[in-house]
Amino acid sequence: MMRAVPPAPPVARHADALTAALAQLDGVILGKPGQTRLAVACLLARGHLLIEDQPGVGKTTLAGALARTFGLDFRRVQFTADLLPADLTGVSVWDAPNSTFRFQPGPVFSEVLLADEINRATPRTQGALLEAMEERQVSEGGVTRPLPDPFFVIATQNPAAFVGTSPLPEAQLDRFLMTITLGYPDPRAERTLLETGGRSLSVRGLGAVLDAPTLLQMQREVDSIHAAAPLLDYLQLLARATREHGGLLTGLSPRALLALLSAARAWAYLAGRPMVLPEDVQAVFPALAAHRLPPRDPGASMPQLLSRLLADTPIP
Known part of the structure; x- marks a missing residue:
């Protein structure tokens, strides 16, 4: 009698597809594997992503490539000072033949929405x-x-020094699970761009590696990644360290701590592990904390501050 084959653990079911998806993204966003991996982790954790950078470094390309790779419907909205909330969410229009109002959905009714230059819109539209x-x-x-x-929102934000920007207040920044910065490409990636005339950045020819039902299944599997009691202790120690740090105005809130756990679970899932390790928390912590922890000194370097905070917090 043949023995029944046990089902594959959740982290192994889609390992090949996830590897192919990451490879496809790395082939478009050259030299930024860490950022693309964080973007995918943000999607798997059901969060939203904020990309802070200057124009022309690949923010829009990353959003389009991510949508195509996961087989998701994609819409892009250019945020401007005259963009109204109804332009985004939709509006009811009069249907004369049927003598009734008919709702016309706005671009927010898409699986992946790119809110380009969100800080150029008015606070009302941002809200x-x-x-x-x-x-x-x-x-x-x-x-x-x-x-x-x-439903996944990728918003881009220009530096606050740029003309015509309205920075997002802290309560609204908290709605984003992660913040990343792409920055300039390294010399090798930049040379490839020059040699190919930028054709390597094209997303039009990308095929879908995954689809929406598979993504939803993976998101449920991320929720099942185990977090042991010592790992939860570590999260609480990190939160306490941010709240007591003299260089920060505020620390991580309970909601932010839950977000950190979700992001760490997604990172462990990408690594093919059924449980969260401290290294998963450390990998996502800067992207999750940078926009939530205002420094007391506006000129302070947040990457250095967060790195020092991680180094000083003991692992149980």
Whole structure:
């Protein structure tokens, strides 16, 4: 009698597809494997991603490549000072033949939404998007309409010194699970861009490695990644360290601590492990904490501050 084959552990079911997806993204976003991996982890953890950088370094390309690789519907909205909330969420229009109002969905009704240069829009429009991100639904005309599932927002933000920007307040920044910066390419990647005329950045020819139902299954599997009691102790020690740090105005909130656990689970899942290790927490901590922890000294280097904080916090 043949012995039944046990089911594969959740972290192994989609390992090959995830490896192929990351390889495809790395082939478009040259020389930035850490950033692409953080973006995928953010998607797997059901979060939203904020990319802070100057124009022309590949922010839009990363968003489009991520959507195509995961087989998701993609829309891009250029945020400007005259963009209204209804331009984003949708509006009811009069249907004369049927003598009724008909809701015309806005671009927020997509699986991946790129909010390009979000800090060029008015606070009212920013708030409309961030409300949709938090509630994952849109209310209009007394009717609540759920957004697609999965629903992933990638927002780009220009440096605050740029003309015509309205920086996001701290409470709205907290709606983003992670913040990353792409920065300039390294010399080798930049040379490849020059030799190919930028064709390596094209996302039009990318095929879908995964699809939406598979992504939803992976997101559920991420939730099942085990976090042992000592790991939870470590998270609490990190939170306490941020709250007592003299160089920070505020520390991590309980909601941010839950977000850190979700992000660490996603990172462990990408590594093919069924449980979270301290190294997973350390890998995602800077991207999760940088936009949530205002420094007391505006001129302080957040990467150095966070690195020192991690180094000084003991692992149970």
